[in-house]
Amino acid sequence: MxxxxxxxxxxxxxxxxxxxxxxxxxxxxxxxxxxxHSPAAAAAVKPGTAVIDQRNTQFTPRISVITTGTRVLFPNSDNVRHQVYSFSPAKRFELPLYSGRAAPPVTFDTPGIVVLGCNIHDWMLAYVVVVDSxxxxxxxxxxxxxxxxxxxxxxxxxxxxxxxxxxxxxxxxxxxxxxxxxxxxxxxxxxxxxxxxxxxxxxxxxxxxxxxxxxx
CATH class of the missing domain: 2.60.40.10 (Immunoglobulins)
Structure with a gap:
């Protein structure tokens, strides 16, 4: 057996x-x-750390894929301030106006599509795909x-x-x-x-x- x-x-x-x-x-x-995706795949997920930078008033990368529970850092490499936010159901948050690397990390703990924007620069747009796999x-x-x-x-x-x-x-x-x-x-x-x-x-x-x- x-x-x-x-x-x-x-x-x-x-x-x-x-x-x-x-x-x-x-x-x-x-x-x-x-x-x-499967139950076994969800059980194998390990949270990590990711970085979405802001350069030339654009998010870099524009599309990110992360696992549930991952912390994302949003450094600002521009010489102007940014205010990152999302109204997406999978993750609602807003980082106060800042420059440099002072912004605290954001934990994405729910699977789904998260659309990022900047309250200061309307053209800035990025996507975070949170997967349980x-x-x-x-x-x-x-x-x-x-x-x-x-x-x-x-x-x-x-x-x-x-x-x-x-x-x-x-x-x-x-x-x-x-x-x-x-x-x-x-x-x-x-x-x-x-x-x-x-x-x-x-x-x-x-x-x-x-x-x-x-x-x-």
Whole structure:
């Protein structure tokens, strides 16, 4: 009986390579978040620490994927102040106006999509995808990711900032030890992102006006 149990345990623990191609209208999609979910995957999650910087009045990176319980630092590498906030149900918070690295870390403890903004610079926009799984990746320019997870049945989830109705695509997938592949077609509605002022002097002037407004 023991050898059989060990054999079954070894099969369940065997890592399976899964390659996923994400497309829209037959073309590869970059910056799509791909993840695998199951009760066992949720139990394997370990919180970590991540950094989302602010450079040239933009969030860097624009899209982050983190596990539940992860603390995120928001350093400000600009020479102007920022006020980071989110009204998303998965994480509502606001960091007071600051510069440098003085802002306290924010813990993201609920799975979901968190949209970040800056109260001072309207064009700043970023996304934090909080997942209850250690198996995730973001597609590159070729629209592909490669995940490695133990054999088992999962929910394959794919999300993109432009996905219609902000609802990820989900499907059941079973990994059985041998390498596997999947193709996911998304329905995207590309949105026009807010554009930052092109001139640095204009940015500085805008910041000065905002500061004067705050003082009155």
């Amino acid at each position: 023991l050898p059989v149990l060990l054999l079954l345990w070894g099969f369940a623990a065997q890592a399976t390579e899964l390659q996923v191609l994400v497309r829209f209208n037959g073309m590869p999609v970059t910056d799509a978040v791909v993840s695998l 250690p198996y995730y990746a973001i597609t590159s320019a070729d629209g592909q990711v490669r995940l490695s997870a133990p054999a088992g049945t999962y929910t394959l989830r794919v999300w993109h900032p432009d996905i219609r109705d902000n609802q990820p695509v989900e499907r059941k997938i079973t990994l059985a030890g041998a390498a596997a592949d999947a193709t996911v077609d998304l329905d995207l509605a590309p949105q026009k992102a807010p554009v930052a002022p092109a001139d640095d002097k204009l940015r500085a002037l805008q910041e000065k006006f905002r500061r004067l407004k705050e003082q009155h």
